[in-house]
Amino acid sequence: MIEVEGLSKSYRFGQIGAKTLQEEFSNIWRRIGFRNSDGLDQEEEKNRSNKLFWALRDVSFTLEQGEILGLIGKNGAGKSTLLKILSRITEPTQGEARLLGRVSSLLEVGTGFHPDLTGRENAYLNGAILGMTKDEVSRKFDEIVEFSEVGPFIDTPVKRYSSGMYVRLAFAIAAHLEPDILLVDEVLAVGDIAFQKKCLGKIGEISRGEGRTIIFVSHNLSSIKSLCSRVLLLDEGKLICDSDPTKAIQEYHNRLLKKEGVDLKTEGTRFEEVYLCDENNERLQLVHGEKRVLLNFEIVVEKSNSLNLGFTVFNDEDIGIFSSCALDSMNEIPVGRHTLQLPLPTEILPSGSYRVEGALWDPYKVHHQSDHLSAFNVVAENTLEIKGFKPKGLVLLRADWRHKERTSG
Amino acid sequence: MAPKSRTKTRISWFCQEEANDQGRQHDQGSLLTDKMETSTQCYVIKANRNWLRFDWREIWRYRDLLFLLVRRDFVSKYKQTILGPLWFVIQPIIMTLVFTLVFNRLANLPTDNVPPMLFYFCGLLAWNYFSQSFVGIGSTFTGHAHLFSKVYFPRMIIPLSYLLSGLITFTIQLVCFAIIYVYLKIFSGSGNTFGITIGVLLFPLVFLQLSFLSIGVGLWFTSLTAKYRDLVHVLQFLTQVWLYATPVIYPISKIPASWHWLVSFNPMVSIVESFRIMLLGAGTLNAQIILPSIVVTLTVLTTGILIFNRVQRTFIDTV
Numbered sequence: 001m002i003e004v005e006g007l008s009k010s011y012r013f014g015q016i017g018a019k020t021l022q023e024e025f026s027n028i029w030r031r032i033g034f035r036n037s038d039g040l041d042q043e044e045e046k047n048r049s050n051k052l053f054w055a056l057r058d059v060s061f062t063l064e065q066g067e068i069l070g071l072i073g074k075n076g077a078g079k080s081t082l083l084k085i086l087s088r089i090t091e092p093t094q095g096e097a098r099l100l101g102r103v104s105s106l107l108e109v110g111t112g113f114h115p116d117l118t119g120r121e122n123a124y125l126n127g128a129i130l131g132m133t134k135d136e137v138s139r140k141f142d143e144i145v146e147f148s149e150v151g152p153f154i155d156t157p158v159k160r161y162s163s164g165m166y167v168r169l170a171f172a173i174a175a176h177l178e179p180d181i182l183l184v185d186e187v188l189a190v191g192d193i194a195f196q197k198k199c200l201g202k203i204g205e206i207s208r209g210e211g212r213t214i215i216f217v218s219h220n221l222s223s224i225k226s227l228c229s230r231v232l233l234l235d236e237g238k239l240i241c242d243s244d245p246t247k248a249i250q251e252y253h254n255r256l257l258k259k260e261g262v263d264l265k266t267e268g269t270r271f272e273e274v275y276l277c278d279e280n281n282e283r284l285q286l287v288h289g290e291k292r293v294l295l296n297f298e299i300v301v302e303k304s305n306s307l308n309l310g311f312t313v314f315n316d317e318d319i320g321i322f323s324s325c326a327l328d329s330m331n332e333i334p335v336g337r338h339t340l341q342l343p344l345p346t347e348i349l350p351s352g353s354y355r356v357e358g359a360l361w362d363p364y365k366v367h368h369q370s371d372h373l374s375a376f377n378v379v380a381e382n383t384l385e386i387k388g389f390k391p392k393g394l395v396l397l398r399a400d401w402r403h404k405e406r407t408s409g
Numbered sequence: 410m411a412p413k414s415r416t417k418t419r420i421s422w423f424c425q426e427e428a429n430d431q432g433r434q435h436d437q438g439s440l441l442t443d444k445m446e447t448s449t450q451c452y453v454i455k456a457n458r459n460w461l462r463f464d465w466r467e468i469w470r471y472r473d474l475l476f477l478l479v480r481r482d483f484v485s486k487y488k489q490t491i492l493g494p495l496w497f498v499i500q501p502i503i504m505t506l507v508f509t510l511v512f513n514r515l516a517n518l519p520t521d522n523v524p525p526m527l528f529y530f531c532g533l534l535a536w537n538y539f540s541q542s543f544v545g546i547g548s549t550f551t552g553h554a555h556l557f558s559k560v561y562f563p564r565m566i567i568p569l570s571y572l573l574s575g576l577i578t579f580t581i582q583l584v585c586f587a588i589i590y591v592y593l594k595i596f597s598g599s600g601n602t603f604g605i606t607i608g609v610l611l612f613p614l615v616f617l618q619l620s621f622l623s624i625g626v627g628l629w630f631t632s633l634t635a636k637y638r639d640l641v642h643v644l645q646f647l648t649q650v651w652l653y654a655t656p657v658i659y660p661i662s663k664i665p666a667s668w669h670w671l672v673s674f675n676p677m678v679s680i681v682e683s684f685r686i687m688l689l690g691a692g693t694l695n696a697q698i699i700l701p702s703i704v705v706t707l708t709v710l711t712t713g714i715l716i717f718n719r720v721q722r723t724f725i726d727t728v
Contacts, residue, residue, distance in 0.1 A: 008456075011726060085454060088561040090725045096455040103452065108559045116485045125481055128474035129560055157488070 002063040002086070002181065002213065006095035009056040009081050009237075055081040057237040058095070063230075065101075065180075066211040068204075070218065070228035070245060072252050077234040079217045080185060083107065086215065087183050101180025101213070104131050108185070110170030115159035119150055119169055122158050126173050140176045147202075148172035175202045181213045203227070221249050221353065225379050246288060246379070253285040253377055269307065269360055269367035272298040272337075274374040276344065287346045288379040297340040297373075299360065304335045311358030311373070313344070321349065321394060348395040349378045463718055467563050474562060478570035483577060497578050498585040501537060505529045512658045521660040521691040523603045524593050528685070530586050532657035535684045538579040539623050539677060540648045545571030546627025547644050550635040550724055557725055564721040565714075568624055568631075575623070586688075603689040615683045618703065621710045622676050628713035632720040635727065656681055662693050669698055676702040676709075 056078045063069055071079040085092050087105030112129040113122050123144060127137035137144075145154055148169040150161070158166055184203065203214065204227050218224050224231060224245060231248035233241035233255075241251045276284040279292045287293055301307060309326040326333055326340055333340070354376055359369040382396055468475075487493045508529040512518045520528035546568040550557070553567055594600045634640045655677040656664070664672060672678045679694060679702035686692040 084558075084725070088452065088454060089558060091722045092454065092456045094456045096453060099452045099454070101451075105560060111559045112556055114481055114485050116488045117481060121481070121484070125474075125477045128471075128477045129556070129562060131471075131562070132473075134473040134477070 001065045001100045002061075002097065002215075004062070004086075004095075004097040005060050007056060007059045007082070007085060007092050007097055008054060008094040009078075009085060009090070010052040010054050010093045012052060054237045056085070056092070059234075059237075059239045060095075061232060061239070061242055063213055063215070065213050067230055068214045068216060068228045070216050070224040070231040070248075071234065072218070072221070072224060072231060072248065073234035073240075076236075078237040079234055080107075081237075082234070083183050083185055083215065083217055099181055102131070102178075103181045103183065104177045104179035105183040106130070106174050106177070106185065107183075109167060109174050113158060113166070113170065116157055118157055119148075119154040119161070123154075123169065123173055126170065130174065130177055131179065132177065136178070137173075144169075144172045144176050147175060147198075171199050175199050179212070182215070184214065184216045186217055221252075221351075221377060221379075225249065225351065246286065249377060249379075250286045253375070268300075269302050270300050271358070271360065271368055271370065271373060272300060274298070274356055274358070276374070276376050284376065286377045286379065287349070289381055290346070293344050293346045294341050295344045295356070295374075297358070298337075299333075299340060300337050301333055301335050301360075303362075304332055305362050305364075307333045307360060307362045307367070309333060309340060309358065309360050311356055314355050314357060315349075315394070316353045319394060321354070346378060347380075347398055349380060350382075350391050350393075350396055351378055351380045353377045463714065464563070468565055468569070471562050471566055475566050475570055475573065478566065479573045479577070482570065482574045494581070497581045501530060501533045501582050501585070504533055508533075508658050518659050519663065521662060521685070521689075523685075523689050523691045524597065524599050526589060527586075527593060527603060527689055528660075528691075529658065530589060531685050531688050532655075532681050534579065534582055534586055535619060535681045536652060536655065536657050536677070537582065538575050539619060539680075540652070541578060542572050542575040542620075542623035543627050543630070544644060544648060545574070546624060547630035547634070548641075549627070549631040550720070551631070551638075551641055554725075557721075564724075565717070568627060568717075571627070572620060572624055576620075590688075603691060605688055606686060606690045608683075609687040611683070612687055615680060615687070618676070618706050619680050622680070622706045625706065625710035625713035628717040629709065632713075632716045635720050635724050651675075651677070660685075660692065661698075669695075670701075673698040673701040674705055676706045678702065 055076075059078075059082060071082065073079050081090075083105065084090050084107070086097060086099065087103065087107065089105075089107075110122075110126065112126055114125070117125065120141075123141065124134060124137050128134065145151055148165075148171070150165045150169050153161065153165065158169070161169070182203070203216075214227075216224065216228060228245050231241075231243065231245045232239060233248045233252050235255060240255070241248045243251075274295070274297050276287065277294050277296060278284055278290045279294070284290065284293065295311075297309060297311075299309065306327075310323065312320045312323040314320050322344065324342065355372055356374040356376075357371040358373050360367045361369075380396060382391070487496065490496065492499065505526055509525040512529075513520060513525040549564070549567045549571075557564065594604075630640065630644065634644075652658075654672075654675055661669075661672075661678065661682050679698045682692045682694050682698070686694060
């Protein structure tokens with residue numbers, strides 16, 4: 001269980017760590033008691049606080065045993081700083097945190113691996129670095145080897161390993177940690193995907209089965225969604241949202257879109273706004289099991305001269321999924337301000353983030369083109385993703401499986 | 410005020426340290442929290458904690474890591490080398506030969522009437538242990554920045570692992586020294602000019618002082634390099650200068666007695682000289698040299714631990 005109260009961390013701007021000697025001396029000077037006139041001192045204080053950058057600002061939360069907490073936010077939002085403070089790598093500037101139980105942090109896999117040592121030796125060393133005792137590693141050793149799939153090479157120096165084997169062994173050790181509290185950074189971003197998923201599954205399994213408390217940082221919203229019971233959204237060091245995953249992810253997208261903005265034109269034939277909505281005209285940023293999702297293009301048309309509107313929906317690997325053009329089914333796009341609407345079959349999309357790219361053009365001219373007209377997230381319900389795997393297909397086949405008796409002979 | 414008192418009560422069952430902060434007036438309570446400490450670990454992460462606190466029990470909990478690091482150091486150094494651990498003894502032997510040739514034969518520096526081989530080797534025993542530990546410990550922060558930025562363990566483990574590695578090297582070199590000693594005692598004509606003295610009973614104490622000094626100086630050095638990177642370049646250079654300021658290649662008897670007060674502030678002087686007196690029965694020592702050496706050593710050790718403890722808390726922010 002974890003209690004965090006008013007945790008803040010500030011860094012100094014500029015050349016970090018390199019306090020000038022002059023500053024150092026003036027500090028000592030002040031401490032000894034040889035103050036300059038008070039006014040000057042205050043000004044200096046002001047300058048100093050101006051140079052501070054708050055990586056984390058007054059974050060408080062309580063986590064009960066067995067909860068899996070996801071941390072989301074943009075780069076630099078303070079996720080890693082929070083994790084580093086909780087794993088005692090650095091100290092907070094203000095506030096405090098109390099952690100009850102054994103803590104292990106996994107900010108990287110294979111920390112402390114030495115290329116000249118064998119897989120076996122590295123397993124013991126890495127285990128010890130992560131906080132296991134020798135006996136614990138010995139007890140788990142066979143399991144680790146089996147999980148890592150490096151079997152016959154366990155007594156070979158790891159510098160002869162392929163990068164895949166190296167990462168697998170490192171993961172396997174980490175996956176067999178048995179702390180009460182586990183802090184995981186975006187470590188799952190390396191290694192081959194199949195093995196990542198295996199580890200993710202293992203982490204989920206451990207926490208569900210044995211009541212571990214886990215804090216998990218990831219940019220992969222679908223694994224956050226499938227693993228976590230609660231999500232904290234951080235932005236510029238502040239805690240924005242502490243809620244269930246769906247709501248937090250939705251909020252995250254609202255903020256992301258607001259910040260990124262769409263490169264919209266202000267005159268001529270143009271897109272004004274592009275968004276998803278459900279059948280009640282409620283806008284959506286997160287699609288999660290809605291039956292009918294509509295894609296809306298609010299446009300301004302000045303000349304209708306064979307004007308066409310086309311778009312493509314891309315997934316997060318930049319593979320196009322859907323493309324369509326307005327004139328495929330319309331005769332013309334009339335002049336004026338209006339909304340073009342079409343249903344988007346989002347039920348076939350696997351979990352992930354998607355963006356909409358599109359253009360307005362006629363045979364003579366491209367009027368408006370943007371590769372980021374809109375973005376949305378999908379959380380899909382299917383048996384694969386619930387276990388943390390990603391389907392290999394680009395789209396899900398929503399079909400009715402039937403069962404048919406086979407008569408032999 | 411109300412919310413604050415609520416958290417206080419909540420903390421007191423939660424953690425021992427907070428209970429202590431509230432005052433130790435209730436003894437029964439602290440007994441209970443002591444028990445809790447042993448059954449489950451509890452950490453309080455706090456800003457500006459008292460930097461005089463030092464958790465030795467935690468180092469004990471991480472003892473496996475300590476030994477594995479020593480092993481890594483040992484194995485990685487000699488894997489894929491043809492001569493392997495022989496390098497432990499080749500280095501001091503060659504140094505001894507060079508010293509004998511240059512300083513004894515060419516420069517005609519006296520060796521207190523002891524065979525030069527033994528004279529230099531004996532000095533190098535102490536010196537190598539010191540310089541190896543010093544250079545290792547002195548690079549604790551700069552050499553492990555990546556590790557420190559990724560995982561927590563008591564940072565003091567790293568300096569201790571260097572000290573233990575040094576101990577292994579020292580033991581091997583001591584055995585080598587013993588072999589040369591026995592050989593010269595039996596086969597050379599000068600066998601009666603040297604011999605172990607009863608003072609060797611104090612050897613563990615002198616060795617302890619040597620270890621304290623190595624770790625103290627190393628901790629100071631690495632704490633300073635964490636902030637002022639320039640000092641990295643000073644390390645190698647400093648050990649060389651220090652070698653010449655220490656009677657490894659010359660006997661202390663060559664230093665005029667009126668200067669003894671000055672050299673006594675270099676604790677290595679009394680340590681190296683003690684080694685020779687204990688193992689070879691040759692050398693000059695008096696309280697005037699020994700006492701300042703002990704005082705300096707203990708001061709460097711305690712201040713070194715304190716400053717290291719202070720720096721390690723936020724070192725990673727400056728990387």
